[in-house]
Amino acid sequence: MSPLFCLLTSDELQLVDANKIHVQFKAGETIRKQGTFMSHVLSVNSGLAKLYLEGIDGRPAILRIVKPSNFIGGPGIYFDQMHHFTITALLDTTVCFIDLQVFKKILSVNNPFAEEFLKDFSREVIKVYNRLIHLTQKQMPGRMADALLYLQDEIFKQPKFPMILSRNNLAELSAMSKESAVKVLRDFQRDGFIRISDHEVEIIDDESLRKFSKIG
DNA sequence: GCATTAACCACAG
DNA sequence: CTGTGGTTAATGC
Numbered sequence: 001m002s003p004l005f006c007l008l009t010s011d012e013l014q015l016v017d018a019n020k021i022h023v024q025f026k027a028g029e030t031i032r033k034q035g036t037f038m039s040h041v042l043s044v045n046s047g048l049a050k051l052y053l054e055g056i057d058g059r060p061a062i063l064r065i066v067k068p069s070n071f072i073g074g075p076g077i078y079f080d081q082m083h084h085f086t087i088t089a090l091l092d093t094t095v096c097f098i099d100l101q102v103f104k105k106i107l108s109v110n111n112p113f114a115e116e117f118l119k120d121f122s123r124e125v126i127k128v129y130n131r132l133i134h135l136t137q138k139q140m141p142g143r144m145a146d147a148l149l150y151l152q153d154e155i156f157k158q159p160k161f162p163m164i165l166s167r168n169n170l171a172e173l174s175a176m177s178k179e180s181a182v183k184v185l186r187d188f189q190r191d192g193f194i195r196i197s198d199h200e201v202e203i204i205d206d207e208s209l210r211k212f213s214k215i216g
Numbered sequence: 217g218c219a220t221t222a223a224c225c226a227c228a229g
Numbered sequence: 230c231t232g233t234g235g236t237t238a239a240t241g242c
Contacts, residue, residue: 167230168230168231179224183232
C-alpha cells in the first residue's frame with residue numbers, strides 16, 4: 001500500500017478496507033482508460049504499468065511508469081471525475097481499487113492525510129512540468145538518455161534491468177518516432193554507453209548518458 | 217549553399 | 230516488433 005495510507009486512523013483504515021477491491025491484470029491489459037468515469041482511486045500492489053496520455057490520433061505519450069506502492073489519483077478527482085490518462089499493465093500487475101467517494105470523504109475529515117495527498121499530487125505535477133521542458137527543449141539523444149536514466153534511477157534502482165519497454169514504448173517515453181528510437185539506441189550501443197542483450201539493458205557509461213541528458 | 221535534425225514511408229526479417 | 234534506407238522539410242551556419 002502507498003505510504004499515504006499510514007496517516008489513516010484505524011476507523012478510516014477499516015472503512016477503506018471495506019470499500020476496496022484487488023484486481024489482477026495480465027501484461028498488456030488496460031487498467032483504466034482515458035475519458036472514462038473515475039469510480040475509484042488506485043494503488044499498484046505488484047507488477048509494472050505505463051501511464052500515458054492518448055494524444056493526436058490516439059498516439060500515446062508516456063507520462064510515467066507506475067511501480068508497486070505508487071498511488072494513482074489524477075486531476076479528475078476534484079474536477080470532472082474522469083480519467084485523464086490511460087494505464088496499461090506492462091507485466092502481470094495487481095491493483096487495489098479504492099472507492100472514490102470513500103476516499104474523498106476521508107480527505108474531508110483527516111487533515112494530515114489531505115495535506116499529504118496534496119503534497120503527493122503536487123510532486124506529480126512538478127514532475128510533469130519537468131518532463132515538458134525536457135521533451136520540448138532537448139534533442140533526441142538527450143531525451144533517450146533521460147528515458148534510460150529514468151528507468152535506472154527511479155524504477156529499477158540499478159544499472160542492469162529487464163528490457164520491459166519495447167523500442168516503441170521507449171519512443172513514446174521520449175517523444176520520438178520508433179525509427180528514431182531504434183537509431184538513437186543503436187548509436188548508444190555503438191559508442192559503448194549501453195548494452196542491450198535479449199531481454200536486458202545495462203547502462204555501462206552512466207557519465208556519458210548524463211552528459212547527453214544535460215546538453216540535450 | 218551545405219549540414220544537421222528528425223519525421224514519414226516502404227519494406228524485410 | 231525490430232531494423233534499414235531513402236525521402237522530405239525545417240532550421241542553422
